[in-house]
Amino acid sequence: MRFLAVLLALAVTATMSLPASAQHGRKSSQYEREREARAACREPVRAAGDAYYVIRSARRSAIKRWQEQVINAHGERFITWENAKVVEYHCDPARVGGGQQVWNLKRCVIVARPCRNDGF
Known part of the structure; x- marks a missing residue:
């Protein structure tokens, strides 16, 4: 007991x-x-890429610019695009050559919230 x-x-x-x-x-x-x-996740980051003939290349350029801005602001843990929460994404005709559309170029702009990559 x-x-x-x-x-x-x-x-x-x-x-x-x-x-x-x-x-x-x-x-x-x-x-x-x-x-x-x-x-x-952090606050949304806006980035515009270079102008390209192919939208896929313009989108890649915008993502690369976004990643550059994110790594400078928040560090490597936040640069993975697949983890980002996309707020806005659009591709429009690029204004090249004095403000007029000279070539059929496209420029993409993305706004996305960078989210931490827990794989590190």
């Missing part, structure tokens, strides 16, 4: 010494996941 009382006292002591997050695991872990998700 004395053994059971000691065992019960140890169990109560161990439970009381746990942090609140371990005692209420579901609520705090959900809160922490939401907090981490908010902290994982």
Whole structure:
């Protein structure tokens, strides 16, 4: 009987010494996941690429410019385009040659929120 009382006292002591997050695991872990998700993304970054004949190349150029701006502002953990949350993306005819459209060039502009790459 004395053994059971000691065992019960140890169990109560161990439970009381746990942090609140371990005692209420579901609520705090959900809160922490939401907090981490908010902290994982930064404010939107806008970038315009160079003008190209092919839209695919113009889009690649805009993404490269976006990545350059993101790495300078937030570091390498945020440059992965696949993790970004795209806010706006469009490609329009480029104004080359004194403000008039001389060639059939396209320029893409992207606005996206850089999000942390947890693979590092």
